[in-house]
Amino acid sequence: MDEFWPVADVLAYLTGTWRVERSVRDLASGAEGRFTGTTVFSPLDDGGDGLLHHESGTFxxxxxxxxxERTLWFLPGQRAGTADVRFSDGRPFHTLDLGTGRHVADHPCAADLYRGEFTVSGADRWRTVWRVGGPAKDLLLTTEYARPDGEPRRADDGPR
Known part of the structure; x- marks a missing residue:
């Protein structure tokens, strides 16, 4: 992806339903897997600011x-238009700022380091690439998100 699609408001951009295709590669053993399913970003059940991220499918x-399946919370970040991503139990995961259309986030987890790169290529397409390294892990997870055909696009999600 050569050009990135700037996103002024992460939560507004993500709201709705996305088709998900993820490849999982164990770089040490060569084993491979695939997840296909759907991710829905919907308002939080308690009516608070932010989104509930629910992913479900087949691995x-x-x-x-x-x-x-998995669930995350995407809460308003410290700066306007950004998000504070948390696990469903409230523990911090990472920040997300797509103002330039690209963001890199780190998440240390015990002896492992998760480094994610988020890139947006348009109003209906974005991607994450997580590299997971540690004493017992050497993984590459690449996820493609696309809005299902017919899903309305948000007029305010274009480049600035």
């Missing part, structure tokens, strides 16, 4: 398919 690892 296939070494030929075995299983249902998979």
């Amino acid at each position: 296939t690892w070494q030929g075995v398919a299983r249902p998979a």
Whole structure:
């Protein structure tokens, strides 16, 4: 991706439904997996500011398919238009600022380091690439997000 799509307001941009395709590669063993499903960003149940991120679908690892899901909170960040991403139990995960259309975030987890790169290529397409390294992990997770056909695009989600 050569050009990035600046996003003035992360929460407004993400709101709605996204198709998800994720490849998971264990760089040490060569094993590969795939997740396909849907991510929905919806208002928080308690009516507070922010979004509930709920991902659900099927994860296939070494030929075995299983249902998979996860939930995150995307709360308003310290600066306008940014987000503070948290696990569903409230623990901090990372910040997210797509003002330039690209953001890099780190999340230390015990002896491992998760480094994520977020890139936006348009009103209906974005991507994350997480590299996970540590004593027992050497993973590459690449996720493509796209709005389903017919999903309305937000007029205010274009380049500035």
